Amino acid sequence: MALLDDVKRELSQIDGELLAAKQAQATAMIRFGGGLRLIQRQIMVQAQFDSYEAALWLQNTIHTLYGHDAAITEVDRPTPMGGSITRYVVHVERGGAALALQTGLLDRRKHVVMGLPNEVTSGNISQVKAAWRGAFLAHGDLSEPGKASYLEIVCPTQDAAVSLTTAARRLGISAKPRQVRSSERVTLKDPDAIERMLLLMGAPQSAREWTGKRSDGEARGKANRLANFDDANMRRSAKAAAEAGKKVRHAFEVLGDEIPENLRAAGQLRLDHPDASLEQLGRLADPPITKDAVAGRIRRLLQLSDKTEKARQQAGA
Incomplete structure (x- = not known):
């Protein structure tokens, strides 16, 4: 988890992006973090994160970019092992419908967009990178380098998985959508693709750390194989x-x-x-x-x- 936390912390500190990229990131964070809720005929925007820095980024962006007030609520969720984990929920109760329209998560006919808006996935490359960054901040996971290396994002809908796969293709990376225990996921398993995606999302320091650990692990694995070979001989x-x-x-x-x-x-x-x-x-x-x-x-x-x-x-x- 330490490396995953480092990646999300690094991504949350990115500043100076173009307006369109910030909008794409905010939209992806809302879509993959939870999306829209209908409460008493009112639309409420709500997104949940495991990183406080990510939640804070979205709260500030909603206020500065769209002019709405967002609150952060800390929630403890039970784990199957009997412990608990802390999650940070960003929610906008007033003006939720207006924010949904501004981010493109509601179309002009007031229909909910189940994936990412077309203007994000077909936008410029900085928007596509920002969309992946936002999705990863919301619901991304990264393995420690090893035999089963992966970078994965849990998607709220099949449409969201398709949008993310399309965005990855525009970045020159092959990502595979798959269904695991009734949840939609988009996964990268090739170590080189994982390193490149970390760089494209804007986490060069974490990418170097991930690659270094991967190289160390491969070296240890080779040494162990040679030792086993020598023992057998x-x-x-x-x-x-x-x-x-x-x-x-x-x-x-x-x-x-x-x-x-x-x-x-x-x-x-x-x-x-x-x-x-x-x-x-x-x-x-x-x-x-x-x-x-x-x-x-x-x-x-x-x-x-x-x-x-x-x-x-x-x-x-």
Whole structure:
């Protein structure tokens, strides 16, 4: 959660955007944060956030940009684990219908726009970026970098998911809408796409932090894979050496004194150094020999033992 909090804090501090971009961000924050409520035939604008900075940004923007007063209410929500989480609800009770018309969430026929207004998704690129920023501030989530990296936004309606997917396409990013437990979501899973979206939304510092953690995680994963690979190789080598020692011991019992000296020396090295590799056995030989020479001599020793044992069995028959 720490990285997610950092991203939302960084996005909430963006200032100096063009008027159209601010409007697009405010519209997206209202749509993805909750939208419009009809209470006693009056339209009330209400949006909920997990970031106080995001709620404060929207409150200030509603006042300075649209001339309406908005209040922030702190609400504690229970969690499935028995704890609670704090949410910040921005609501406009007076002038809600006028604000909905100003943001484009009500069309000229007074119909509720279930996605994002067309002037936002088809606007200039700064508006499209701001729409994604607003949606993320309202209901976005970001994984810690790892095997299952994702950037995801929970959408209030299917139309909202389609709007967000269209906006991502205009930014050159492929985002996939999907349904999870009856909720609509838009998800990015490609790490490069996630990094680029963070940059486009306006969170370069968080993008660098996310990428750094991702690189560290990949490096640790590679190191772990190499360590596991080495462990597996060591186990296989130890098993092969133990089996070779058992066969050499049997060959000595079968052949007795009838063993050529070079083969006996190679076999004895294996018995004396059961955990050593063939290369190490070669260095221990007097004079030193190659690992291929060690392997060849042990192989001929075992072949001679097998041949002798079979001959004795046939003679006994």
